[in-house]
Amino acid sequence: MLFKQLKNFTIIDTETTGLGCYSKLVEFAAIKFRDGVPIDSFDTLVNPLMLMGEDVIKIHKITNEMVQNALPIDKVSDKIYDFIEDDVLVAHNAKFDMDVLNRRLLYGIKNSFVDTLSIFRETLDLRRYKLDYIREYLGIEIDQTHRALDDVEMLYNCLKRIDKPYNINIQNISSVKGSCKPSQIKVTKSLSNKLSNCHCVITGEIPNIARFQVWQLIVNHGGLVGNSVINKTRFLIVGKDNVGYTKLNKARMKKDRGENIDIISYQEFFSLIK
DSSP: OHHHHTOSEEEEEEEESOSSTTOOEEEEEEEEEETTEEEEEEEEEOBOSBOOOHHHHHHHOOOHHHHTTSOBHHHHHHHHHHHHTTOEEEETTHHHHHHHHHHHSTTOOOOOEEEHHHHHHHHOOOSOOOHHHHHHHTTOOOSOOSSHHHHHHHHHHHHHHOOSOOOOOEEOGGGTTTOOOGGGOOOSSOOOSTTTTOEEEEESBOTBSOHHHHHHHHHHTTOEEESSOOTTEEEEEEOSBSOOHHHHHHHHHHHHTTOSOEEEEHHHHHHHTO
16 A cells, blocks of 8 residues: 555645646645655645636636635745655646646756556556546545545545555656647637748746647647747747746847847737737
């Protein structure tokens, strides 16, 4: 059992602004274990500084009003770091949670982790391995799902029911870095051809909107998206904070050589697609 083999760890869960890449954190919850016994819990809402859509609100039941007075991620990061310390982190479909934390916490994340998907796949014979299905199969009744602390407690209760031996695969954060790619963004609604075949790259954070949502706008207006400035890049869109100077310097050199590339602010980008 996890609680006998690992003993010291922290079970975590996140709720986010979306299901795709570059989602922002809106809630983080965790339960800390020592010698296999829960000793402390932590739960905080996070202001993503953007509006969430109704589709994702229906999933986690966290409204825009609920997070509007919460602290943003730069004010919450230290509290999360203080709680998780150097623990091995345990989560269901952990690569998503670890990717979000690594992208959104101020200094990324170095903790190793265990994905419980592999544990339940090894010990249960189910058609699907979403936590809700596992909970129902194991006969665990709950009042609410999809809020972060509720899901942490549900995962803990599910793990306690597994009495078969299983392997624990402790993974490194390097296994999830770069897992989110622009190629995942597909056209959802054709809005215009204003960016027809224009390759666009973003550097830095854009206020009030997640990066994957900007990518979505680009492809919906006929453009192409990428992570790096390459020969065919037409626009480098510069955000407000954490600008990547490698992209910026490369774009400037290309422009100095007379190549067809424009460096535009995020405000100019939004004006361009109006």
